[in-house]
Amino acid sequence: MRALIVAPAGESTRVASQRLHDVGCTEVVVAATSDEAMATARARRQDLDLVLLDLELADSDALVVCRRLASLLGGVPIVACSTRATDDAMKLAYEAGAHDFVAKPFADHTLDLRARAALRIREERVKRDQREGRLADWANQLERAKRQLESAVVIDPLTGVGNRRHFDTLLAAEWRRAARVGATVSLVLFDIDNFHAFNEHYGHIGGDACLARVATTLAHGLRRASDVIARYGGEEFVAVLADTDAHGACVVAERLRAHVEAMQIPHAGSEPTKLLTLSAGVATKSATVDSPARLVAAADAALYRAKHDGRNRCRADGLDANRVEIVRMPWPRCPVVVLDPVLVQRVPSFLEETHAELATLRDADHAGLRTALSRIERAGSALGFEDLVGLVTEVEGSSGRGDRDAVLAAVDKLAWYVTHVQVVYRKTLAVAAAD
Ligand code: GH3
Ligand code: MG
Ligand code: MG
Numbered sequence: 001m002r003a004l005i006v007a008p009a010g011e012s013t014r015v016a017s018q019r020l021h022d023v024g025c026t027e028v029v030v031a032a033t034s035d036e037a038m039a040t041a042r043a044r045r046q047d048l049d050l051v052l053l054d055l056e057l058a059d060s061d062a063l064v065v066c067r068r069l070a071s072l073l074g075g076v077p078i079v080a081c082s083t084r085a086t087d088d089a090m091k092l093a094y095e096a097g098a099h100d101f102v103a104k105p106f107a108d109h110t111l112d113l114r115a116r117a118a119l120r121i122r123e124e125r126v127k128r129d130q131r132e133g134r135l136a137d138w139a140n141q142l143e144r145a146k147r148q149l150e151s152a153v154v155i156d157p158l159t160g161v162g163n164r165r166h167f168d169t170l171l172a173a174e175w176r177r178a179a180r181v182g183a184t185v186s187l188v189l190f191d192i193d194n195f196h197a198f199n200e201h202y203g204h205i206g207g208d209a210c211l212a213r214v215a216t217t218l219a220h221g222l223r224r225a226s227d228v229i230a231r232y233g234g235e236e237f238v239a240v241l242a243d244t245d246a247h248g249a250c251v252v253a254e255r256l257r258a259h260v261e262a263m264q265i266p267h268a269g270s271e272p273t274k275l276l277t278l279s280a281g282v283a284t285k286s287a288t289v290d291s292p293a294r295l296v297a298a299a300d301a302a303l304y305r306a307k308h309d310g311r312n313r314c315r316a317d318g319l320d321a322n323r324v325e326i327v328r329m330p331w332p333r334c335p336v337v338v339l340d341p342v343l344v345q346r347v348p349s350f351l352e353e354t355h356a357e358l359a360t361l362r363d364a365d366h367a368g369l370r371t372a373l374s375r376i377e378r379a380g381s382a383l384g385f386e387d388l389v390g391l392v393t394e395v396e397g398s399s400g401r402g403d404r405d406a407v408l409a410a411v412d413k414l415a416w417y418v419t420h421v422q423v424v425y426r427k428t429l430a431v432a433a434a435d
Contacts, residue, residue: 001024001025001026001049001050001119001122002025002026002027002028002029002044002047002048002049002050003020003025003027003028003029003048003049003050003051003052003115004028004029004030004031004037004040004041004044004048004050004051004052005017005020005028005029005030005031005051005052005054006031006034006037006051006052006053006054006057006065006069007030007032007052007053007054007057007081008032008054008056008057009030009032012054012104012105012106013030013054015106016052016081016106016111017030019106019111019112019115020050020052020111020115022112023112023115023116023119024116024119025049025050025115025119029044033057033060034057034060034062034064034065037053037065037069038065038068038069038072041069041072041073042072045072045073045076048073048076049076049119049122049123050076050077050079050115050118050119050122051069051073051076051077051078051079052078052079052081052111052115053065053066053069053078053079053080053081053098054081054082054104055080055081055082055084055089055093056082056083056084062080063092063093063096064096066078066080066093066096066097066098067096067097069097070096070097070098071097075122075125075126075129076122077099077100077118077119077121077122078097078098078099078100079098079099079100079101079102079114079115079118080093080096080098080100080101080102081101081102081103081104081106081111082101082103082104083103083104083105085101085103085104089101099118099121100114100117100118102114147342150342151340151341151342153165153342154166154169154341154342154344154425155341156215156230156231158208158211158212158231159211159212159214159215159216159231160212160215160216160219161215161218161219161229161230161231161237162228162229162230162231162341162425163230163231164230164231164232164233166230166341166344166425167230167231167232167238167240169344169345170228170230170240170344170425171185171187171240171292171295171296172292172348173344173347173348173423174240174242175287175291175292176287176348176352177242177348177351177422177423178242178243178287179287179288180355180419181419181420182286182287182288183242183243183286183287184243184244184245184284184285184286184287185240185241185242185244185284185285185287185292185295186240186241186244186245186246186248186249186252186282186283186284187238187239187240187241187249187282187283187284187295187296187299188238188239188241188249188252188253188256188280188281188282188299188314189232189236189237189238189280189281189296189299189300189302189303190218190236190237190238190239190253190256190257190278190279190280190303191235191236191278191279191280191281191303191307192211192214192235192236192276192277192278193270193276193277193278193279193307193311193312194267194269194270194311195207195234195235197267197269197270198210198267198269198270198276200269201267201268201269207235210265210276211231211235213263213265214237214260214263214276214278215229215231215237217256217259217260217263218237218239218256218259218260221255221256221259222239222252222256224241224242224244225336225338225422225424226241226242226243226336226422226424227239227240227241227242227244227252228240228424228425238299239252239253239256242422243422244284245284246282246284246316246317246318249282249283249284249316250282250314250316253280253282253314253316254280254314256280257277257278257279257280257312257313257314260276260277260278261273261275261277261312263276273312277311277312278312279303279306279307279311279312279313279314279315280302280303280306280313280314280315281299281300281301281302281303281304281305281306281314281315281316281317282299282302282314282315282316282317283295283296283298283299283302283316283317284316284317285298298317299317301317302315302316302317303315335387335417335420335421335422336421336422336423336424337384337385337386337387337421337422337423337424338424339383339384339423339424339425340384340425341425343383343384343425344425346383347383347423347425350379350380350383351418351419351421351423354376354379354380354418355415355418355419357372357376358376358411358414358415358418359415361411362408362411366399366400369395369396369399369407370396370399373392373395373396374392376388376392376414377389377392380392385421387417387421388414388417391410391413391414391417392414394410394413394414395407395410395411395414397410398410
């Protein structure tokens with residue numbers, strides 16, 4: 001234990017120093033002036049356990065020094081001492097941050113007992129801080145492990161793109177969003193051609209490396225932030241294309257097919273190109289009248305046709321993909337927010353709850369509005385919807401001014417945002433391209 005005595009040099013200070021030694025302080029530093037005291041406290045703030053402060057410092061106001069020491073040293077107890085042990089003096093010392101007060105001259109054992117009690121408190125505080133530090137470390141480690149686990153649940157480890165489970169959740173979420181806004185969802189199923197023969201010829205390790213390369217090419221070939229690629233299973237991949245019609249989906253499918261062919265990965269067992277290629281099946285359904293299962297089945301049937309027609313080509317449900325003209329489609333100007341895939345379970349319910357809550361807010365009073373808005377802002381910011389802050393502020397500002405029309409317009413704007421926002425669950429790809 002280490003102590004700092006702030007007191008003018010003299011007999012009383014020498015006695016105090018001896019008593020602090022006697023109660024277990026292995027080191028006692030004496031500072032005779034306030035500057036010296038602050039300098040020592042700053043230099044030794046990590047290893048001081050007790051301060052004895054004489055309130056009759058000659059060079060400055062001891063209560064000011066007491067306050068500064070208390071704020072600098074945090075949990076280190078300060079025992080004030082003075083020859084003027086009046087109620088007022090004690091009250092002022094406690095208010096300035098002192099932990100205890102001892103009258104001077106020190107009566108037999110008084111200082112020893114008080115110093116011992118203060119050191120015990122200090123010891124308890126140090127132990128408590130260490131316990132809390134350990135708990136905080138555990139909590140951080142747990143949080144990290146939880147994130148890794150959540151990520152492992154949705155990311156395919158071989159290819160780095162989303163896995164089948166992620167695809168299922170994502171399609172359900174996108175379907176619900178598309179149903180809200182009356183949009184279509186397109187799906188492209190890709191299947192590598194003759195991959196069984198590839199494995200037989202180049203071995204499974206070569207096959208695995210090839211799958212990772214194809215996944216990277218497919219993921220990088222997507223241009224809209226809202227398009228997502230996932231591993232559907234084995235050597236099959238799937239792209240979910242939001243707000244994309246059948247023509248647009250065929251254009252994307254054909255572009256990705258061509259990208260994979262352009263990689264020129266040798267495939268001895270694949271006729272006639274002798275290159276690794278893939279086939280694609282495209283389907284588009286309206287979210288208001290169809291179902292995700294029927295969308296997948298239609299894409300699967302189209303993929304079967306692509307294989308049947310000779311592989312290395314795209315076929316679309318109800319369309320001849322080879323005759324599709326490339327037309328410029330206006331991209332609906334929905335806000336896009338890119339979020340971590342681990343949030344895929346939480347975000348849709350947040351958006352739906354907020355959508356429902358906003359519908360009830362048109363008749364709410366100022367207080368009701370504030371409560372609901374602060375919940376929306378807090379929950380939205382925690383998930384990563386940064387635009388919500390500005391939109392909520394706009395409603396609050398209008399409400400504060402008592403401008404009813406502006407409040408309704410701002411609530412409508414907020415409702416439009418949560419209805420239309422396009423959430424993309426994507427991690428930055430870190431898949432190394434293997435040779
Ligand atoms: P098709 O052109 O008709 O699609 O022929 P295919 O041989 O690709 O089709 P099939 O579905 O019969 O075979 C898929 C093969 O993909 C089976 C297996 O050898 C291979 N495969 C599936 N998953 C993996 C994987 O994770 N790693 C490797 N290396 N190969 C895989
Ligand atoms: Mg297959
Ligand atoms: Mg195949």
